[in-house]
Amino acid sequence: MEMFYVTNNTASAVAIADIPVVDYVALYNDLKERMNDPRYHVGHYFATEVENGLRFYMILLDDQTGEVLITSFVPDYYAEGLASLTAVHQQFHPFEREIFELYGVPFDNHPWLKPLRFSHDRRDKTSTMDSYPFYVIEGEELHEVNVGPIHAGIIEPGAFRFICDGEQVLHLEIALGYQHRGVESEMIRNGNRLRQTLIAESIAGDTAVGHTTAYAELVEKLAGKDIGDDLKRERLVAIELERIAMHLADTGALATDIGFQLYQVACEALRTVTINTTQAWCGNRFGKSLIRPLGSNFPLTEAKIETIRTNMADVRRRYNEVREDILEAQTLLARFEQCGLVSKDEMQRIGGVGQVARASGLKRDLRATHPSGFYAEEFSHEPILRTDGDVMSRLATRMDEVLQSIDYIHQVLANYKPSTTIEAPDYDASLMPEALSFSLVEGWRGEICHVALTDKEGAIAKYKVKDPSVHNWLGLAIAVRSEGISDFPINNKSFNLSYCGHDL
Amino acid sequence: MIFGKFKILHSHGWQYIPNLDNVTLTEEFRGFPLLTVTDDKSDIERAAAICPTKAITTSPLTLDMGKCLFCGECQRCAPKNIRFTNEHRLAATRREDLVVMAGQTKPCFTKDAVRPEIAKYFGQTLQLREVSAGGDASVEMELNATGNVNFDFGRYGVGFTASPRHADGLVLTGPISANMAEALDICYNSIAEPKILVVCGSEAISGGLYADSPAIDRTFLDKYHVDLWLPGAPTHPLCFIDGITKLRK
Numbered sequence A: 001m002e003m004f005y006v007t008n009n010t011a012s013a014v015a016i017a018d019i020p021v022v023d024y025v026a027l028y029n030d031l032k033e034r035m036n037d038p039r040y041h042v043g044h045y046f047a048t049e050v051e052n053g054l055r056f057y058m059i060l061l062d063d064q065t066g067e068v069l070i071t072s073f074v075p076d077y078y079a080e081g082l083a084s085l086t087a088v089h090q091q092f093h094p095f096e097r098e099i100f101e102l103y104g105v106p107f108d109n110h111p112w113l114k115p116l117r118f119s120h121d122r123r124d125k126t127s128t129m130d131s132y133p134f135y136v137i138e139g140e141e142l143h144e145v146n147v148g149p150i151h152a153g154i155i156e157p158g159a160f161r162f163i164c165d166g167e168q169v170l171h172l173e174i175a176l177g178y179q180h181r182g183v184e185s186e187m188i189r190n191g192n193r194l195r196q197t198l199i200a201e202s203i204a205g206d207t208a209v210g211h212t213t214a215y216a217e218l219v220e221k222l223a224g225k226d227i228g229d230d231l232k233r234e235r236l237v238a239i240e241l242e243r244i245a246m247h248l249a250d251t252g253a254l255a256t257d258i259g260f261q262l263y264q265v266a267c268e269a270l271r272t273v274t275i276n277t278t279q280a281w282c283g284n285r286f287g288k289s290l291i292r293p294l295g296s297n298f299p300l301t302e303a304k305i306e307t308i309r310t311n312m313a314d315v316r317r318r319y320n321e322v323r324e325d326i327l328e329a330q331t332l333l334a335r336f337e338q339c340g341l342v343s344k345d346e347m348q349r350i351g352g353v354g355q356v357a358r359a360s361g362l363k364r365d366l367r368a369t370h371p372s373g374f375y376a377e378e379f380s381h382e383p384i385l386r387t388d389g390d391v392m393s394r395l396a397t398r399m400d401e402v403l404q405s406i407d408y409i410h411q412v413l414a415n416y417k418p419s420t421t422i423e424a425p426d427y428d429a430s431l432m433p434e435a436l437s438f439s440l441v442e443g444w445r446g447e448i449c450h451v452a453l454t455d456k457e458g459a460i461a462k463y464k465v466k467d468p469s470v471h472n473w474l475g476l477a478i479a480v481r482s483e484g485i486s487d488f489p490i491n492n493k494s495f496n497l498s499y500c501g502h503d504l
Numbered sequence B: 001m002i003f004g005k006f007k008i009l010h011s012h013g014w015q016y017i018p019n020l021d022n023v024t025l026t027e028e029f030r031g032f033p034l035l036t037v038t039d040d041k042s043d044i045e046r047a048a049a050i051c052p053t054k055a056i057t058t059s060p061l062t063l064d065m066g067k068c069l070f071c072g073e074c075q076r077c078a079p080k081n082i083r084f085t086n087e088h089r090l091a092a093t094r095r096e097d098l099v100v101m102a103g104q105t106k107p108c109f110t111k112d113a114v115r116p117e118i119a120k121y122f123g124q125t126l127q128l129r130e131v132s133a134g135g136d137a138s139v140e141m142e143l144n145a146t147g148n149v150n151f152d153f154g155r156y157g158v159g160f161t162a163s164p165r166h167a168d169g170l171v172l173t174g175p176i177s178a179n180m181a182e183a184l185d186i187c188y189n190s191i192a193e194p195k196i197l198v199v200c201g202s203e204a205i206s207g208g209l210y211a212d213s214p215a216i217d218r219t220f221l222d223k224y225h226v227d228l229w230l231p232g233a234p235t236h237p238l239c240f241i242d243g244i245t246k247l248r249k
Helices: A024-034 A090-103 A183-187 A193-202 A205-223 A229-257 A261-282 A302-326 A330-336 A344-350 A354-359 A391-413 A469-479 A485-495 B002-012 B042-050 B073-077 B116-122 B138-145 B178-189 B202-206 B219-223 B237-248
Strands: A005-008 A040-050 A053-062 A067-073 A142-147 A159-165 A168-175 A435-442 A447-454 A460-466 B033-035 B062-064 B082-084 B099-101 B126-132 B158-160 B169-173 B196-200 B228-230
Touching (some): A024 A053, A024 A067, A040 A090, A040 A447, A040 A460, A090 A469, A159 A485, A168 A469, A183 A193, A183 A460, A193 A205, A205 A229, A205 A435, A205 A447, A205 B138, A229 A391, A229 A485, A261 A302, A261 B002, A302 A391, A302 B002, A330 A391, A330 A485, A344 A469, A354 A391, A354 A469, A469 A485, B033 B062, B033 B099, B042 B073, B126 B178, B138 B169, B138 B237, B169 B178, B169 B202, B196 B237, B228 B237
Parallel strands (some): B126 B158, B196 B228
Antiparallel strands (some): A005 A067, A040 A053, A053 A067, A142 A159, A159 A168, A435 A447, B033 B082, B062 B099
């Protein structure tokens, strides 16, 4: 029997019966070798309750061929623990930790088997936020700095514990879960798909378009319907607008943290122009209500196309002035260059994704490797890469991506006339029963992966969400090692990861 | 190098909104809803049924802005019954004032419900501590935006402070995740009296999509008096600015 069911990101949903059920030891041995090759990384890995136990599903991505590999296994109820994949490939750590937290599955030799997010349906209710087992290093010369859960700014909560030797950070551990709202269980509370769409919008409000696109594509695969080129084109514009807005916000935030007010205010104003463009399109500055399954409530009009074109041309010109000045600003470069280094190997080891991975030279970009929507049409995307893996690289990647995204918007809107084929959203389309559907979308932070399993009636019975932050939080912890603790803020901003997207 | 900076400044120009009271948002913005009763109830019943947060009642016809996420889907189901205007001034001092009745033409801000000491103590300056308890980061970003170069709410003496010890009040966002409930309580109690409590965003006001989730714990709101309710998903910066300004007058 084959080890994997092989598909890709544009194929329709997969019948659960077609997914192989393999022997865990054989899978472990396969992955132990396979994952040494950087072309592979784990997209999702979760367990779900079935009769008499658990069935585990794993989705692997092959960046070289664009293939998506799906497999599953059902361990013997009476078996001993499973050999930990994290012990050989660290990128599995958040997934094994989640399975351990939810179902109590022990993973032998897992180096860091700690709770992931203290979800309400965790197995061990005696394990709480307050009892998180922080790593401790003994030593008279060391001290701990505890930050959070409430931070100094208007920002989401999370607990950060630094172990420092003087001003130098030896170790940072990030304990999350404060933001847990029960996204995955609320997703399947009832079959109201408008409600599911709105929950997708709230997974991470700064990635509303990204996560809702992931939800919509997943549903469309289950419905077995093609949404047409025009809607795909408009969704590309929407998600690139979101990327531009957030990269602008981060450029400004990085400038704020080193007291560089000129860039800060310039970027604040440019972000306002960008999100107000989205607001003029759909009524919401974050693009909530813009993405809907199987259709749209806001097909672009002549006037809106013109607004987007004009505003983006303006943003491009003004932002490029900021970008060029940043590249010459010695005081800024002195802070950002060679600070918070994460090497390409390290990024690959932890399974890093998105523009922070690209800043370390790791070519992870679903728009190029596993395109869907308009990216999979006559569109070619070349990811922007940097090799230094420092704060400056993460900023420079963002700056170049803003210009690239604006160019993409101009490219796909050139000669575009308001569509006559975009339909109203459909919240009642019948979905393929007993199927697994996944979606992979490159949000502004990186790889978003949603997975759903349907029951006999075609209702969504299991919903799993992965925000790119799940991979990348460990990257931040690694970046600040051996840096001065005062450089933590710029490192944090250079990653700008989601708390709610992680905690769900 | 210095020329580059002049170029940025020149392109940047003047960005602040001179009069924050005098802004009309884009037509697409969904703010205060107008409700109209019709004999045929079939449309509005469909709208009420699909509403993800059960914000609509059909008899009598009402829409609770504290539950509403302003997705606009009900207007598409029942265009004769519901029409969202671009009115962003949605602040209320009493929770019940957020329930919009049929025929109501503007939001209801009950000045009598404002504690008189608020104007006395916070009329000149007001520093707030924000706590996100399950917020999705969009409300938080909009609160940050109130102080940015466009809105510049700081010019009226309103800002956000890092320590609750320095704060005159707390702004709550998010449906209040159970994992955050204790930290929220500690933070609120660390603020010296007199203080205000502002609840920002529909998810904070009612729990929104997570109202029935076992992962949230809303007992905080049963314990303390709320001075200002600000609906929205997220709350628009101008809605926050308008509400706080009215509260301090």
